[in-house]
Amino acid sequence: MTHSLPATQGPPLAVSGIEKRFDGFQALKGVSFTIEDRGVYAFIGPNGAGKTTLFNCIAGRIRPSAGEVRVAGRDITRLPSHRRVHAGLARSFQITNLFASLSVHENVRLAVQAHSPRRVVNMWRGRDTLTDVGARTDTLLARLMLTDKQAIPAGLLSHGEQRRLEIAMALAGDPRVLLLDEPTSGMGIDDIDIMTGLIAEFGKSMAVVLIEHNVRLVMKISRSITVLHRGAILRSGLPEAIAADPQVRAAYLGAAA
């Protein structure tokens, strides 16, 4: 890809001391963790534990009250969302969020074009004439198994296909860190299996940060699981250790049972 990242000077993602207060309610009470390598890193926790707030602080949708977020050593805490993407941080949305009236191909093409260095100044060429963009678009469509559907409007895809399109778009810039907010929510069993396989696959080439309710999926593919509880990290460790932890069971698994 033409888009180049600054030289790696640190771990893919380092979060330190993130706090967030909403009108007197402390949603996050100093969350710190570092992701040193590629792999799938899951964040779980009961409703209201602060998962989505943490996700939004990292993604840039909301600004933390305190603390710092670094991607590959670069402080992005105060960077606007659109520039975080170019720093190597990509995200998908919990609620499907696409260009519904545009074709599947155009959705991905736009995401790829965002990483083309000539994206703004190019006012004179046809939109399909950037050949590097076209090639990358085709690769992503194939990777997310959407090649057959590329001509139809994104709004007409099935739910599972829309979630895959989301991820194809997030991958456009070859991110170092991919944030996935409940990628299987509302999916049927077949689609969940496909998505699980894809997420495991992505974990081989980048750090995937996953917020997920589906504990079975998380146990299967995560390199590490972090449990959030009342705005703080309760435990972090290997899937088996987390599953066996009595405190976690009490706070989360027990509550769900």
Added chain:
Amino acid sequence: MARFKSSAWGLAVAIALVALVLPLMLPSYALATECLIFAMAALGCNLLLGRLGLLSFGQAIFFGAGAYCVGILSLRFGTGIVAGLLAATAVSALLAVAIGWLATQRTGVYLIMLTLALSQMFFFLCYAAPDVTGGDNGLMNIPRPNLAFGGHELLSLASPFAFYVFVATICTVAFYLMARLIASPFGATLEAIRDNEDRAVAIGYDTRLYKVIAFVAAGAVTGLAGGLYALALKFVPLANVDLAMSERIIVMTILGGTNALFGSMLGSIAVVVLSYVLSDIWARWQIILGALLVAVALYLRGGLASLLDKAVARANEGARP
């Protein structure tokens, strides 16, 4: 690639054909000239409304600024026609940087209110500076220089016919360039922002920058139209920067339709010709224009251009065995 180029050329040919036929249908070249000038003004509004979904009540700022620019340069400095029009385009584009930058601080209703407020401010600014703008009286007796290059006169624009040909040429080029712009990767990004701005940000677009650039393109073509209007009337009335002018441009744009750029030409012709015909018959003719707009808003969301689309589709169907 081929399709993209041909669509821009197709539009240019269609505009040229309209420009060819228009004088045959209308009683004067002056009226036909006005149609083409306002088509260009509506073209800028079409870019903002059709491609980005931004409703700007500030288009009169650009139109008026272009007109004042040509008027002042021609009247006080004897500037040539090409330099005057280029200056009008550039000044309006610069103003559009400021207006666009301010207005796009907000979205939706607040953006509309900002353009409205800025438009009112600009009106009173022009009203309060009679030394520059002529205030309430406007700028009168503006000379229309001949087309010259490097001191050589190429073409006299004194006759209504010659000036019409001049305007028609510029209008055709403006539509062609705008078609190229919206077919480009830049244009694709504008559509993405219109469809889902949140998502456009999330995939890495600085959406405000794109909006400001769109404002600049819209401001430039509208300012050029304003400059031509000054030369057409040989007069720059204060009404050029009036809120009613912004409304007029918006009405043309919506009446014509924003799905296609060609709609701006149809909308301009409809409003200019209707106001010419009806104002002779009935002093309250704007009521009819209002009713027409209501009808379009209720029953013809794609504007007059969609009516044309349907007619073409029906003709094609009829042609098939």
